[in-house]
Amino acid sequence: MSITMHSASVPVFVRMLTNLGQWLDKAEAHAAAKKFDPSVYLSARLAPDMLPFTRQIQIACDGAKFAVARLAGVDSPKFEDNETSIAELRERVRKVMDYVQSVPAAQIDGTEDKDIVIPRRDGSTTMKGEAYLKYFVLPNFYFHMTTTYALLRHNGVELGKMDFLGAPKQ
Numbered sequence: 001m002s003i004t005m006h007s008a009s010v011p012v013f014v015r016m017l018t019n020l021g022q023w024l025d026k027a028e029a030h031a032a033a034k035k036f037d038p039s040v041y042l043s044a045r046l047a048p049d050m051l052p053f054t055r056q057i058q059i060a061c062d063g064a065k066f067a068v069a070r071l072a073g074v075d076s077p078k079f080e081d082n083e084t085s086i087a088e089l090r091e092r093v094r095k096v097m098d099y100v101q102s103v104p105a106a107q108i109d110g111t112e113d114k115d116i117v118i119p120r121r122d123g124s125t126t127m128k129g130e131a132y133l134k135y136f137v138l139p140n141f142y143f144h145m146t147t148t149y150a151l152l153r154h155n156g157v158e159l160g161k162m163d164f165l166g167a168p169k170q
Contacts, residue, residue: 005071005112006105009133013064016145017097019166020057023152023159024090030157038086044151053151055081057089060144061096067137068100070116071129072107 031038044053051059058081069076077099083089111129118125118136127136149164 004105004109005129005133006108009067009071009108009137010100010103010105012138013068013100013141014097015166015169016141017061017064017093019164020060020145020148021090021093023149023157023163024086024093026159026163027152027155027157028086030155034156039084041086041152041155042084042089044155046147046150046154050147053148054083054089056144056148056151058083058092060141060148061092063137063141063144065096065099067133067141068103068108070118071111071114071133072103073114074103074107 027041028038031041042052042054045051058079061079065076077095079092079095083092114129115126116129116132118127118132146164149159153159
């Protein structure tokens with residue numbers, strides 16, 4: 001089977017967001033074992049000028065849903081960005097996974113040369129679909145996933161490389 005725009009996006013998002021759900025489970029278990037409220041993770045930062053844990057997850061989720069929507073040429077679901085608990089973050093992750101899996105592969109495949117408009121504060125940018133996925137979406141998605149992972153590790157959650165990568169695929 002050859003690589004398609006769908007196979008290079010949706011399964012990647014689902015796998016990593018599934019892993020993220022497991023990280024959140026481990027974070028809650030760590031908080032329970034150490035007897036502290038897991039909501040302390042929500043404002044965690046590695047540096048004072050970086051976005052907190054909650055925003056890292058929101059942005060990773062947004063990256064996945066916007067990528068699929070833009071490639072498919074449909075509107076993405078809107079979220080309020082008002083999560084205040086691990087459970088609410090987990091629900092957001094689940095909703096994003098459900099959404100990206102609901103978009104038919106046929107709507108995403110063949111979008112390599114499609115013009116994708118990316119709204120930005122300083123004006124929109126247009127990229128071809130393949131470049132958008134490979135050089136904008138995936139690096140940004142992994143940046144925020146990695147930052148989320150690092151914040152949990154920094155706060156003592158026992159995560160290893162295989163937690164990040166997930167179970168080997170055959």
